[in-house]
Amino acid sequence: MTTNTSIEVRDLKKYFGPVKAVDGIDFKVQQGEIFSLLGPNGAGKTTTISMISCLLQPDSGEVLVMGHSTRSAAQQVKAAIGVVPQEIALYEDLSARENLTFWGKMYGMRGGMLKQRVDEVLELIGLTEHAARRSGKFSGGMKRRLNIGIALLHHPQVIIMDEPTVGIDPQSRRSILDGVRALNREGATVLYTTHYMEEAEELSNHIAIMDHGHLIALGTHAELIRLVGQQTRIDLTLNAENPAVLPAWQQVDGVSQVYAEDGHLSVLVNDSNAVLPHLFEAATTVDARITGIDIKEPNLEAVFLHLTGRALRDG
Amino acid sequence: MKIIDLALKDLSQILRDWKAAVFLLVSPIIFTLFFGFVFSGGGGESDPRLPVGLVDRDQTSLSAALLDLLDDSTVIRVEAGDDLAALERKLAKEDLAALVVIPAGYGAAMQDGAPLTLDVTADPASNAGMSVQNELQGTAQRLSNASRAAQLSVEVLEEQQPFASSAAREQAFAQALEDAIATWQKPPVTLSMRSSALPAAEGEAQLTNSYAHSSPGMMAQFAIAGLIGAAEVIVRERKTRALQRLLTTSISRASILAGHYLSMFIMIFAQFALLIAFGQVFLGLNYAHDWLATLMMALSMAAAAAGMGLLIGVMAKTEEQVIMFTLIPMFILSGLGGAWVPLEVMPETVQKVAHVSPVAWMMDGFQNILVRGLDWRAALLPAGALMAFALGFTLLSILRFRTVSE
Amino acid sequence: MKLLAITLKDMTRSFRSVFALAFMFGVPLLVTGMFYLMFGGSVGSEGAAFTLPRTRVVVADLDEGSPYFQMDGDNAEDLQDMGDILTHMLSGPQLAELIEVTFASDALSARAAVDRQEAGIALVIPANFTRAMIEPQAVAEVELYHDPTLTLSPGIVRTLVERAIDSAAGPKLGLGVIVKQMEAAGLSPDAAQQQSLAMRLIGDTSGAPAELVTLRASEGEAPTADPLAAMLGLIMGGMTVFYAFYTGATSAQTIMTEQEHGTLQRLFTTPVTIPTVLGGKYLATGLTVLVQMIVLLVCGRLIFNIRWGALPEVALTILGTALVATSMGIFLISLLKTDKQVGMVFGVGLTITGMVGIFSAFTGGAPGASSVADRFALFVPQGWSMAALRAGMDGNGLVAVLPFFLGMLAWSVVFFFIGVRRFSKRFA
Known part of the structure; x- marks a missing residue:
């Protein structure tokens, strides 16, 4: 392990009965980067995170965090990380300040140092004015922010965030993403799981794509895009179902791949401007009428589609 | 139909936890047996009389006569002994209800017409202590009267013709005393006790069947306890927003309430049916002598309890509140309604207030059936009162439910 | 230190919960208050013995008196016969607390009043009541007809009537005995002699019967104990x-x-060990129980004037109870797999064992019941706690409380180890 690696995962496996939740994955997270685990629901992201944060023992393989093994040095690992769980986990009958103070103590903080840090975190998550209110009375967004704040108290070297933006309004989501970047700028390594590819694209230095317990792709955003070639995806909608249209488009010059999913037809092309007129022509030959077009420049969605034949959202 | 569908859904949710269902049947049975057993003074001893230790420091014919009289007591059972310390230990362990010492000189003093008092050690606050005291007072009074008569007869004989010796005088006194005691055992006026119970209730010695009180009492208490599960279903429906979803369908608010009510009613009635059957078959209680009366009581109490459950369900916001809103009224209504201790032993004011509790009405009705042996007409008033409770609870629930939107 | 932080957090939370507070303090005070009202409402100013319930007695006095019976004195006009004397006694001021007497014209209507549940007991005094008391061969039967649901009052009225009969019939019985002795000695007393003997006997037995029994409290029981406070205790x-x-x-x-x-999973992502978490919970629970018991016992002392006994005994009982209640809680919860089963724990695990354990509280006065209840109670930990508390209240000293304390300790150890083992396994 090189000195600037924060997390190293080696051949990690976790089975629940017949379900291979995590089936032999490897990756490294470098110090100071934002690393995203991207994948649909049920891909094994949370299981992986749980093993990294010492909540689950791996069946085999190894996890090193800041050089400490989760098996043999769980306490050192826990001291080094701050975990933001997917579900909001705080004491609703305690105030924001009481929650932060309690969790700070759990990380071994005491006295004036703790008090000062609680104030800083309250400021950071924008809850200073609401510090004395019981958190049960907070709005969903405020609870999310407090949920994150708890993980930041002890200046962890690694912050692990498990889908922190699930089910919240766009505004809170924006502020969380900005917050993550700010933390990263201050030097924290962030391991971030999401099934929103936009978040992964926007935040990450490296992205690992998981599906069915496997790591199916890993790299920087640019590296991953390159997997699908610089291809553009065109989503087309027809007025009526027409099975003949797919073979017809396949014949068009410049089309590299054609998919049909949930009534949506997708075509991967190198140059959309050149190919588009020909798609209309081909449709006409089989009596199909195109009623909608959506042109998508290459993104992670396309990468996932390319690798699994399924759209990311559909899981 | 939707109401029934909803009720069936509720029932399957409530009874999914089969252990809870068993609890609702087993615990009232356990407590019926336990209360009945304890209040019947059980414990495997065939003699229900209070055990009383006795030390005779007098050892005269009069103290012996006192022992003879006490042997016939229906209240106490004498355990005579010489070792005071040993008896005191038994008293301390509560193996004895009281300890009596006949003081030395007791007989002589009684003959002189100035009887000494018996020395009784007992818990003055307990019923047992008071019972023992009363019984001893009565018995000593008899002995004193008999002794007085014997003394007088000896004096009269002496006036006619002096005794040859003091031994002869003693002999005459003993003879007179024996006669007197025998005479006092057969007073010219006797007292006959008769209960007003009709023959229907008397068949299986209902008078001494202490389950006749505990069986309906525990039935009532655990009908209320069972509301926890049923009311939780309503609260959970609201919390999980299933209620809102239900309201988007064509079912009306009234039907939703009616469905919940029906499920609770069925559940409680089934609970009653099984418990009544148990009482009839295993406890020797004669619920069956007038099925109509028993049915009226079971139906009306089930209706009242279901109304209460509905109210709890619409009032409570969380499962914790359900437990609180159920268990606290359960304790108050059962205790006040005479489910634990018969209303008979409570002061008059409480007896009057007691009937604000539906449990008191249920107890009334079942006492009429089980103990007094009356027929369905005696169930009319209590059943009517319970139906009024049912109506009241349901109306309150409807009022409350109209404003519940989430 | 982390352990204490968990303890503090848990205690803060439980004392903030209305639900927890209601069960910790509200219900016990409420139930005791209810019993206070049930039994204590009629306690006199001196806090004397709590009164027995008042029973309605309907009397049909059919006594026709006897030509041989004559009353003299102030009441002669009101009291024509023995039946009058009996009813006079029953409706007198001394018994007013115990019975309320009404009258019926005949036996049938008296019984009907009981059947209609307007009265608990009907007392039918027969026509030859007085004659049976004084004429040598006459016998009579007094009928006591009662509601079968009544358990105590028929016995009380029976005792009262029997005593009255005993003393009223005393002269006749005594005279019978004397005459028999004289006849045995070959003497036959004439009417005048019998009359004078009867007068001597009446002179002896008239007036209030002397107290023939002195009752003292059992060893250790405070002689000045307030019975209501003792029962409420x-x-x-x-x-x-x-x-x-x-x-x-x-x-x-x-x-x-x-x-x-x-939050539990989150706790395990922090550098806190499982034993610390469980220890913190244990301490919080124990301290909460401790606070609860102290508050309740102090309230009992202040509100209901209950004497709990000497401080060391009470302290030992509180400590033992806090230990075993906490361990049993941990044990019971360790049996659960889901939150749904909580009802079972509270229903079966606590309500049933609890009621068995404290049953003696309700049967304290029932004849013969307490020892049975006590034996049953020791099958559950609550019974040991109750026994310790009672030993302290009885003033039996530290030595009497100690065995129960040790018993609670034993229960605690067993519960604690099973509970902690199960939890450690679950979270490991």
Whole structure:
């Protein structure tokens, strides 16, 4: 392990009965980067995170965090990380300040140092004015922010965030993403799981794509895009179902791949401007009428589609 | 139909936890047996009389006569002994209800017409202590009267013709005393006790069947306890927003309430049916002598309890509140309604207030059936009162439910 | 230190919960208050013995008197015969607290009043009542017809009537004995002689019967004990024990709710060990029970004037109860797999064992019941706690409380180890 690696995962496996939740994955997270685990629901992201944060023992393989093994040095690992769980986990009958103070103590903080840090975190998550209110009375967004704040108290070297933006309004989501970047700028390594590819694209230095317990792709955003070639995806909608249209488009010059999913037809092309007129022509030959077009420049969605034949959202 | 569908859904949710269902049947049975057993003074001893230790420091014919009289007591059972310390230990362990010492000189003093008092050690606050005291007072009074008569007869004989010796005088006194005691055992006026119970209730010695009180009492208490599960279903429906979803369908608010009510009613009635059957078959209680009366009581109490459950369900916001809103009224209504201790032993004011509790009405009705042996007409008033409770609870629930939107 | 932080957090939370507070303090005080009203409403100013319930007695006095019977004195006009004397006694001021007498014209209507539940007892005094009392061969039967649901009052009225009959018939019986002795000695007393003997006997037995029994309190029981306070002490003690165990389980239940809310998992992502978490919970639960018991016992002393006994005994009982209630809570909760089963724990695990354990509180006065209840009670930990409390209340000293304390300690150890083992396994 090189000195600037924060997390190293080696051949990690976790089975629940017949379900291979995590089936032999490897990756490294470098110090100071934002690393995203991207994948649909049920891909094994949370299981992986749980093993990294010492909540689950791996069946085999190894996890090193800041050089400490989760098996043999769980306490050192826990001291080094701050975990933001997917579900909001705080004491609703305690105030924001009481929650932060309690969790700070759990990380071994005491006295004036703790008090000062609680104030800083309250400021950071924008809850200073609401510090004395019981958190049960907070709005969903405020609870999310407090949920994150708890993980930041002890200046962890690694912050692990498990889908922190699930089910919240766009505004809170924006502020969380900005917050993550700010933390990263201050030097924290962030391991971030999401099934929103936009978040992964926007935040990450490296992205690992998981599906069915496997790591199916890993790299920087640019590296991953390159997997699908610089291809553009065109989503087309027809007025009526027409099975003949797919073979017809396949014949068009410049089309590299054609998919049909949930009534949506997708075509991967190198140059959309050149190919588009020909798609209309081909449709006409089989009596199909195109009623909608959506042109998508290459993104992670396309990468996932390319690798699994399924759209990311559909899981 | 939707109401029934909803009720069936509720029932399957409530009874999914089969252990809870068993609890609702087993615990009232356990407590019926336990209360009945304890209040019947059980414990495997065939003699229900209070055990009383006795030390005779007098050892005269009069103290012996006192022992003879006490042997016939229906209240106490004498355990005579010489070792005071040993008896005191038994008293301390509560193996004895009281300890009596006949003081030395007791007989002589009684003959002189100035009887000494018996020395009784007992818990003055307990019923047992008071019972023992009363019984001893009565018995000593008899002995004193008999002794007085014997003394007088000896004096009269002496006036006619002096005794040859003091031994002869003693002999005459003993003879007179024996006669007197025998005479006092057969007073010219006797007292006959008769209960007003009709023959229907008397068949299986209902008078001494202490389950006749505990069986309906525990039935009532655990009908209320069972509301926890049923009311939780309503609260959970609201919390999980299933209620809102239900309201988007064509079912009306009234039907939703009616469905919940029906499920609770069925559940409680089934609970009653099984418990009544148990009482009839295993406890020797004669619920069956007038099925109509028993049915009226079971139906009306089930209706009242279901109304209460509905109210709890619409009032409570969380499962914790359900437990609180159920268990606290359960304790108050059962205790006040005479489910634990018969209303008979409570002061008059409480007896009057007691009937604000539906449990008191249920107890009334079942006492009429089980103990007094009356027929369905005696169930009319209590059943009517319970139906009024049912109506009241349901109306309150409807009022409350109209404003519940989430 | 982390352990204490968990303890502090848990205690803060439980004392903030209205639900927890209601069960910790509200219900026990409420139930005791209810019993206070039930039994204590009629306690006199001196706090004397709590009164027995008042029974309605309807009397049909059919006594026709006897030509041989004549009353003299102030009441002669009102009291024509023995039946009058009996009813006069029953409706007198001394018994007013106990019975309320009404009159019926005949036996049938008296019985009907009982059948209609307007009265609890009908007393039918027969026509030859007086004659039976004084004429040599006459016998009579007094009928006591009562509602079968009444358990105590028929016995009380029976005792009263029997005593009255005993003393009223005394002269006749005495005379019979004397005459028999004289005849045996070959003497036959004439009417005048018999009359004078009868007068001597009446002179002896008239007036209030002397107290022939002195009652003293059993060893150790405070002679000045207020019986109502003593009874309430049992009830309140029972409630305190019952709800101490409730608190033990509810506090331990926070392990389940924290798991449900995800805070437990989150705790395990911090550098805290499982024993620390469980230890913190244990301490919080124990301290909560401790606070609860102290508050309740102090309230009992202040509100209901209950004497709990000497401080060391009470302290030992509180300590033991806090230990065993907490351990039992941990143990019970460790048996649960889901939050849904909580009802079972509270229903079976606590309500049933609790009621068995504190049953003696309710049967304290029932003849023959207490020893049975006591034996049953020791099958559950609540019974040991109750026994310790009662030993302290009886003033039997530290030595009497100690065995129960040790018993509680033993229960605690067993529960604690099973509970902690199960939890450690679950979270490891």
